[in-house]
Structures are given as C-alpha cells and as structure tokens.
Amino acid sequence: MQNLKVQYKTALAKKLHAKVNQISLFWKGRVGLYAILKAMGIGEGDEVIIPAFTCVVVPNAIIYLGATPVYVDITAATYNIDCSKIEEKITAATKVIIAQNTFGLSSDFDEINAIAQKHQLEVIEDCTHGFGGFYKGKANGTCAKAAFYSSQWNKPFSTGIGGMVLCQDAVLAEKLQKMEGELQEPSFKEVQMLGLQLKVRSRLNPSLYWTAIKTFRLLSKYNIVTGSSSGEELAAPILPKDFLKGLSPIQAKKGLEALSVFDQNLKHRRTIASLYTAAFAEMGFTFLTEPAYATHTIIKYPFLVKDRKAFLALAETNNIQLNDWFLSPIHPIESKFEQWHYVYGSFPIAEKISQHILNLPTDPSISIKEAQRIIQFLQKHSNHFLID
Numbered sequence: 001m002q003n004l005k006v007q008y009k010t011a012l013a014k015k016l017h018a019k020v021n022q023i024s025l026f027w028k029g030r031v032g033l034y035a036i037l038k039a040m041g042i043g044e045g046d047e048v049i050i051p052a053f054t055c056v057v058v059p060n061a062i063i064y065l066g067a068t069p070v071y072v073d074i075t076a077a078t079y080n081i082d083c084s085k086i087e088e089k090i091t092a093a094t095k096v097i098i099a100q101n102t103f104g105l106s107s108d109f110d111e112i113n114a115i116a117q118k119h120q121l122e123v124i125e126d127c128t129h130g131f132g133g134f135y136k137g138k139a140n141g142t143c144a145k146a147a148f149y150s151s152q153w154n155k156p157f158s159t160g161i162g163g164m165v166l167c168q169d170a171v172l173a174e175k176l177q178k179m180e181g182e183l184q185e186p187s188f189k190e191v192q193m194l195g196l197q198l199k200v201r202s203r204l205n206p207s208l209y210w211t212a213i214k215t216f217r218l219l220s221k222y223n224i225v226t227g228s229s230s231g232e233e234l235a236a237p238i239l240p241k242d243f244l245k246g247l248s249p250i251q252a253k254k255g256l257e258a259l260s261v262f263d264q265n266l267k268h269r270r271t272i273a274s275l276y277t278a279a280f281a282e283m284g285f286t287f288l289t290e291p292a293y294a295t296h297t298i299i300k301y302p303f304l305v306k307d308r309k310a311f312l313a314l315a316e317t318n319n320i321q322l323n324d325w326f327l328s329p330i331h332p333i334e335s336k337f338e339q340w341h342y343v344y345g346s347f348p349i350a351e352k353i354s355q356h357i358l359n360l361p362t363d364p365s366i367s368i369k370e371a372q373r374i375i376q377f378l379q380k381h382s383n384h385f386l387i388d
C-alpha cells in the first residue's frame with residue numbers, strides 16, 4: 001500500500017519536472033500549507049500577507065500557528081493579489097507573502113519574488129487551482145520557494161480530497177518530508193467514506209447536478225460525508241484536533257488514475273474556456289484574460305452578474321451547471337470576519353467581485369455540445385451581466 005504513495009509522488013514529480021524528494025503528501029492542501037509555514041518557523045507575532053480573495057482555510061492555517069494574516073486587495077483583471085499594494089502592508093513583522101493562482105490564472109510571480117527579495121521575505125504559492133499551468137514557461141508551483149496544491153473535488157484533478165507540497169529549497173523539502181512521516185493516518189471510517197464518495201461521484205449523471213450538490217452540502221454540513229471543510233473550521237480559526245493527517249493510499253491510487261488523463265482534460269478545459277471567452281467577447285464582455293506570461297488551467301470560468309440570486313435561480317430552472325465559488329473574500333465565511341483579522345469594507349475590489357461572481361464549469365463532464373447549450377443560455381440572459 002505504501003508503494004502507491006511512492007508511485008504517486010513519482011508521477012507528480014515527472015509531471016512537475018521535479019524530484020521525488022521535493023514532494024510531500026497530505027490529507028488536504030490546507031495541511032500542506034500549515035506544514036510549510038511551520039517548517040519556515042512561522043509563529044507568534046509574525047505576519048503573513050495573503051490575497052483578500054481566498055479560501056478561509058488559508059488564514060486558518062496562519063492563525064493556527066499564532067501568526068496574523070494581513071490581506072491585500074486583488075485586481076479585477078487577474079482575480080489575484082494586486083502587486084502594487086503589497087509593499088504598503090509590509091511591516092517589521094512580515095515574514096511571508098502567499099500568492100494564489102485563482103481559478104487557474106497565474107499570479108505575476110516575478111513581481112512578487114522581487115518585492116519579497118527586497119524585504120527578505122519568503123514566498124509561498126497557493127497552487128490549489130494552478131496544477132498543470134505555466135508562468136513564463138515554468139510549471140505553476142515552481143515559481144516560489146514552496147507551493148501547496150489541492151486535489152479536492154473541484155481542483156485541477158481530484159482524489160476526492162487531498163493535498164501535496166512542492167519545495168524548491170532542499171532544506172525545507174527535507175523538513176516537510178520529515179513532517180509527512182510523522183502525520184497520523186486518516187481513520188478507517190474516513191477512508192471508507194471517501195472511497196464510497198469517489199465511487200458515487202464517478203457514476204453521477206450530470207443532469208442531476210443541482211440535486212447532487214444540494215444533498216452533498218447538507219450531508220457535509222453535518223459531517224456525514226467527507227466534505228472539504230468541517231463545520232468547526234468555518235466557525236472559528238481554532239486548530240481542529242485531528243487536522244494533521246497524511247494522504248491515504250486510496251487517494252494516491254485515485255491520483256495516479258487522474259494524472260494519467262490529466263493532459264487531455266486540461267486541453268479540454270482550455271477548449272471549453274476559449275468558447276466562453278469568444279461568446280462573452282461577442283456580447284461585449286471580458287471576464288478573463290490570459291497575459292503573455294501565463295498558460296492558465298482555468299478550472300472554473302469566472303463571470304459577474306448584477307443579481308446573483310436571480311441568475312442562480314435561472315440556471316437551476318434551465319439545468320445549467322454553475323458554481324458559486326468565492327462568494328466572500330474569505331470563502332465561504334459570511335460573518336464574524338474579524339475572527340480572521342479581515343476588516344470588511346477595506347478591500348473594495350475583492351468585495352465587489354465576491355458579491356457578483358459566478359463560475360462556469362470547464363471540466364471533462366462538459367461536452368462541446370453542453371458548452372454550446374450553456375452559451376445559448378448566457379446569450380439569452382446577457383442583460384444580467386455586470387458592466388465594468
């Protein structure tokens with residue numbers, strides 16, 4: 001069984017043009033982030049800069065270690081951290097900048113690394129959306145000292161849930177491998193449940209999308225299924241007691257399967273995305289751009305609507321798959337932002353986007369024909385899109 005994890009690491013290393021000993025595996029991506037921060041010695045009194053458009057598990061990991069997340073607004077064109085606003089947030093306590101590849105759109109890492117170098121800070125790539133993409137010809141996740149990836153249901157490829165870390169620095173990589181070796185195994189029940197969910201998912205009929213999503217969220221809320229976040233992680237940033245777990249062999253097996261078809265799936269995503277881009281352009285909207293420096297993975301295709309609730313209702317009536325991702329600057333938190341050191345009202349771009357954003361699917365379950373049906377739906381309701 002252990003052999004599956006070695007095989008999985010080998011396949012990952014090959015895909016990322018890395019060495020096996022640069023990689024460590026975790027139960028989830030967030031556990032990988034926690035491990036990187038800990039290995040970097042981040043703790044009490046330290047500050048970590050993060051984009052104000054992220055998943056709550058990112059500030060959680062920082063706070064679990066006694067450090068403080070410091071937010072920086074994003075730019076509307078990239079959905080990523082606004083590099084021109086990073087320096088004003090740097091203090092004597094700042095230790096790390098975390099930048100993200102939101103929706104699989106690369107951040108401008110040369111700029112971020114230059115700022116970090118000037119102030120002697122570490123850079124971590126939140127590559128949970130970016131596996132398979134490139135920044136200036138370099139694989140996403142190799143542009144900073146360390147990167148963490150996720151293979152949760154919605155990420156570039158899926159092992160149900162899962163995470164990994166890639167380090168460019170040998171000393172850090174060794175520390176992480178040691179930490180990986182000390183992790184507790186996920187429980188028998190958790191692994192069984194995950195295995196069952198993986199089976200159910202693989203047989204799910206796409207036309208049942210809306211019913212399935214609602215059922216899954218309800219079960220996940222009450223911790224009946226292995227959802228990506230447990231209720232307690234969303235209630236307050238307090239380290240859950242069984243947080244630090246390793247990757248199970250069943251996830252490694254799933255990962256190997258997923259990697260074997262990854263390239264064709266990525267090509268598919270980019271084809272579907274280009275259809276959406278052309279359709280939006282024809283309607284006079286640009287919601288996603290690919291700068292010369294990047295080859296995006298586009299795991300979700302973002303667009304903005306005036307009234308999200310109304311648009312979601314329309315989509316459900318027409319059985320159109322839509323994702324409501326990043327509905328809050330620290331998704332999916334809707335209240336008590338101060339617990340995460342987030343001052344609501346301070347990050348106008350992130351807040352506006354999170355109030356109006358929706359996402360179109362690009363995954364392999366969306367055929368060209370289905371994409372065309374989605375586009376017809378978008379064209380019919382283009383009066384709903386947010387201008388500017």
Ligand SMILES: *Cc1c(COP(=O)(O)O)cnc(C)c1O
Pocket residue numbers: 028029030031054055057058100126128129149150151152161162163228
């Ligand atoms: C999904 C996600 C994570 C965490 O990944 P998990 O594997 O679910 O822990 C971190 N950051 C962002 C931006 C994410 O979307």
